[in-house]
Structure formats: C-alpha cells, structure tokens
Amino acid sequence: MSLRNAVLAALLDGAASGYDLAKAFDASVANFWTCTPQQLYRELDRMAAGGLVEARTVEQERRPTKRLFSLTDAGLRALAAFTAEPHRPTAIRDELLVAVMAAEAGDVEAVKAAIGERRRWAEAKITRYERLRTRLLDGRTEEEFLDQAERVGPYLTLLRGLSFERDNARWCARSLAVLERRGARIDAAG
Structure with missing residues (x-):
C-alpha cells in the first residue's frame, strides 16, 4: 500500500492541513x-501536482498561513480503484523476533529487556487507542455507533490496532515468563 492511499483515506473526513493530517495519522x-511529517508533506505535494488533492491557502490571524488539502474527484476515483484491488496480507518482519529466536545463543538479558520495552510500547498504544475509541463512541454503545456513524472504517481499523497491540502485550508477557523460568532453571542447575 502506498502512503498516497492512506492520505486519500484520511481526507475522507474532510479538508485538512498537513499538520492536521500528521496528527490524524498519529491518532x-x-x-x-x-x-x-516530511514524507506526508512530500506526498501531499505530489498528490496536488497529480490532481488527486486540491490545496488552498488559508490566512490565519495569529498563526502562519496554512494550506488545506481536500480530495478531488480524481482522488476519490483513485481511492475507489484502490479499494477494488486485491489486498494480500503482509508478512511479519520484526527484528525482535529474530533476536528472540537466537536469544539462548546471545544475550538473553538484552533480549528480555527488548521484550519488556516492546510490552510497554504495546500497553501505551492500547491506552491511546482506548482513549480514541471512547472519543469515537462518544457515549454510544459500539453497536449504536456502527449503526449510526457516517463512516465506520476508522473505527474498524482502530479495533484491528487494538487487537494487534493486545496480542503483542500478551506475547511479550508470555515470552518474558518463559525466558525467566528457563533462566531460573539454568541458574539453579549451574
């Protein structure tokens, strides 16, 4: 998937500045x-040059002038074409998994520290995604939201992100427990 398609999808929510898009991407x-942000701004310039988005300048009283980007008909057609393409699942490419695979031949303590850091990272993302989920639901039940919301795609992708990070946190906890238990056995035998 190209950054272009992710930007087009983000602009479905309406016109946004590059700064607003960067915040939306992060959230x-x-x-x-x-x-x-640099990749995002370069892509927006390419998309504007290609006619996929339209940029207009907005003067602001106490802030620098900003450019607002919005989808054009060509951008909507490009996004529709993208959604019609087959989408293969991506393979996991994760250096931490290679380190875990080789942990017993290397520095097990460093690997455990890396797993712990990954777990903290996943838990922080879960917290951030849960706050976003609460904000999206805005007091509604999930089913009410799914029945009433203008767009459900952002919510569905958020659910996938939550699932992914929860699984990461579970895997980290399990891996740390196994490595701790094995280390205790090796220390007791040594």
Missing part, C-alpha cells in the same frame, strides 16, 4: 501505517 492511522 488513528498509525496502528497500520506510519510515516514521518
């Missing part, structure tokens, strides 16, 4: 697609 899209 919602980051659970499945990441980019730096």
Whole structure:
C-alpha cells in the first residue's frame, strides 16, 4: 500500500492541513501505517501536482498561513480503484523476533529487556487507542455507533490496532515468563 492511499483515506473526513493530517495519522492511522511529517508533506505535494488533492491557502490571524488539502474527484476515483484491488496480507518482519529466536545463543538479558520495552510500547498504544475509541463512541454503545456513524472504517481499523497491540502485550508477557523460568532453571542447575 502506498502512503498516497492512506492520505486519500484520511481526507475522507474532510479538508485538512498537513499538520492536521500528521496528527490524524498519529491518532488513528498509525496502528497500520506510519510515516514521518516530511514524507506526508512530500506526498501531499505530489498528490496536488497529480490532481488527486486540491490545496488552498488559508490566512490565519495569529498563526502562519496554512494550506488545506481536500480530495478531488480524481482522488476519490483513485481511492475507489484502490479499494477494488486485491489486498494480500503482509508478512511479519520484526527484528525482535529474530533476536528472540537466537536469544539462548546471545544475550538473553538484552533480549528480555527488548521484550519488556516492546510490552510497554504495546500497553501505551492500547491506552491511546482506548482513549480514541471512547472519543469515537462518544457515549454510544459500539453497536449504536456502527449503526449510526457516517463512516465506520476508522473505527474498524482502530479495533484491528487494538487487537494487534493486545496480542503483542500478551506475547511479550508470555515470552518474558518463559525466558525467566528457563533462566531460573539454568541458574539453579549451574
């Protein structure tokens, strides 16, 4: 998937500045697609040049002038074409998993520390995603939201992000417990 398609999808919620899009990416899209603000701004410029988005300048009284980007008809057609394509699942490419696979031949304590850091990272993301979920639901039950919301795609992708991070946290906890137990056995035998 290209950054272009993620930006087009984010603009379905309406016109936004590059700064607003970067915040939106961090709050919602980051659970499945990441980019730096520089990448985002470069992509917006390419998309504007390609006619997929329209940029308009907005003067602000106490802030610098900003550009607001909105989808064009060509951008909507490109996004529709993207949604019609087949989408293969991505493979996991994670250096931590390679380190875990080789842990007993290397520095088990460093691997355990890395797993602990991953667990803290996952738990922090779960907390952030839960806050976003609460804000999206806005007092409604999940079913009420799914029946009434104008767009449910952002919510469904948020659920996937939550599931992914919860699974990460569970895997980290299990892996740490196993490595601790094995280390205790080795220490007792040594």
